[in-house]
Amino acid sequence: MSPTKDVHKIAIIGSALSGNKGAAAMLESAVQTLGERLGDVEFTLLSMYPAEDRAQNPYDNLDVVAANPRQLGVTINSLALAYRLLPPLRKTIVRRSRAIRALVEADVLLDQGGITFTDGREKFLLYNVASILPAINVKTPVFKCAQAVGPFQNPINRAASKVFLPKADTLVTRGRLTHEFAEGLGLTNLYAGADYAFSLEMSGTEREEVSQHFDLSFFDGGDVVGVCPSVVLQKKVDARGGDYAAQMVGFIEHLQAQGKRVALIPHSVRTGTHKTHNNDLPLCRDIYARLDRSADVLFVDREMTSQQLRYVIGQCGLFVASRFHAMVSSLAMAVPTLVIGWSHKYREVLEMFELEDWAFGHDKLTPEYLAERYADLEAARGDVQAKLDQHLPEVKARSVAQADLIAALVHGE
Template identity: 80%
Template sequence: MTSSVPRITIIGSALSGNKGAAAMLESAVQTLGERLGEVQFTLLSMYPEEDRAQNPYDNVDVVAASPRQLGVTINTLALAYRVLPFMRGLIRRRSAAVSALVESAVLLDQGGITFTDGREKFLLYNVASILPALNVGTPVFKCAQAVGPFNNPINRAASRLFLPKMRTIVTRGRITHEFAEGLGLSNLYAGADYAFSLEMSGTERDEIARHFDMSFFDAGDVVGVCPSVVLQKKVDARGGDYSAQMVQFIEHLQAEGKRVLLLPHSVRTGTDKTHNNDLPLCRDIHARLSQSNNVLFVDRELTSQQLRYLIGECDLFVASRFHAMVSSLAMAVPTLVIGWSHKYKEVLEMFDLEEWAFGHDQLNPDYLAERFAQLDASRIEVQAKLDTHLPAVKARSLSQADLIAEIVRDGS
């Protein structure tokens, strides 16, 4: 490290697009600033222009790292840095990403789910995200995330090769921890998702009120509904119509006298591309409603804190985006989850609420309405469990900040 101010590089998260990624990133900036004082961050960004436009932090530098740049340019230069010592000065001058990694006390990998069966198409990116740091000698800390299972031979081989090289892997639930132990890993810490540590500024209500009528929540019994284009692709691939199912569910809620907050938790402004972007899906759902009374549609990109505040205003929540679920749990809102991975269930287990998640393969309008009615009838019991377990879950989330700060101090 060339400066008295420590530097930390982050990959796998963002400020734009997926607001769960933003929540993890901002949690790291908040908690590590509290522990280390002055600290400089470099975000290796998949969407550098969008992230720069939305960056409110003076101590966060955004460096371009699209999948192609990361996989080819950054990885090649990091390898050259390792094997060609006489080229190191030139490489650092030419590559902001490699220079940041060399200067950093640690690389934080904030990929939400990595090295897992069924997601082999992302395996090269999982490796490419951590390999440059390994090549320049910077320790890698995998912030709380899901890994495993490791039954696929390709994923198992890659995991056995690279995961033992991590300084620390924070598992964010029992199932992930058991998968990792089954692989023989010992560099594990049982934590909780970093986004549970996100703090709000207290200005969120006034900020949101510039765009939406917050009196919507005054009448009570508001149900938040957070669709997901990831789930849409899985449901539609088996011949279903996810948008139609969500329309039917919202109209069912309206008929029951509920008010509905329709909330995309992953939004990319200025594009109709659906990667990390649920807004086109939500627009379609909203347009197909037979009536829009008693529906508040969030039709724009909000910050992770603003979204968390809105979710906290709901009385019940139905989530398909993972970090929308995290925010609803963090705000102690009884939640029904429609998921596609063990990552949902293992977080709900921390609250003794795993019964309130089901897979996309079970999704149909009747079953969704039935499970929601059961949640509605059980809201007092569910609320009590949230209130009981939330302090311990937040403490598990915050503990990874202490581990990261220790690495930084040891390397300074």
């Protein structure tokens, strides 16, 4: 626990400022909402991309500490275990390791992994465990912010989940399916919430900031269709013999042929690298290069902040998303949305708006089916808009409620 009671200390893992702007939205939502509730707070982000996150860090009270997968899995976890088993070495470990010091002094560790402990993602299971085990070993409470978990049919995932998920103080489920999976595992440390990114507040300066790079008159005088591709979907579609980029090109050309304007928006971008992990920009550049370079396509060709992206998405009349948090941003801005997804995490969020029928799996993706579902959305736009307007306040309330839970945990309530 923090030795200075006037200053609360919170450690965060699983999110970032750079790369995936959904992770940035979750992180910044926590900084905003907890600052309002706790007053003087010092945050430490255990970062997978420390140099990139430091370069984009606008917060004086947010420190960024290196915790890439190797550092986290080997160094940080080993030191945390040594801290637990060898009390005489604790002062030395804390003095020499910024990560361990942040965990030991923290009132709570926020795990902001968007989807953890789920069947089909066993290759990430070690990381899911490694993210929370150091805090468990130094006896800092773990609060798993709203995320998807389960299903738990795979024996390895089920065994790990039964061991480690009960050790969290709280697991916030971000949808009905996750909650049912977690209850079926016997978990009782649950709160039915909504994704933390729904709590993200805009600063009011986004239009001015975005207009420095793009002519926002593009959005004037009629509907713009936002299209957000995903390299995760590309890998899944291409692995079964498809051509995801070509399908996205064909869909955008279909919209152009109907006289639509299109905003091509990567929601996960890492500046200065061609690597595709957490980086949709190379894919979007490929898609844009294949298109007729007419004035009816706006390509967001650079990394922007989560608030700036949310502003741009909010200017669209309709939205087609393959990135989960691009979907969250479009729903948060009450933009009717069609989703191409790969897990239950999309559908369960749309369920909160009674809009679950507007998601379909990548296994159904064909140019014809995508065009058909888009036409259905366009025809049902009024009904979809009404449901967004009806349910959004409740969803935002469920999202921000986790800030109250974290504040209560920090205060020992």
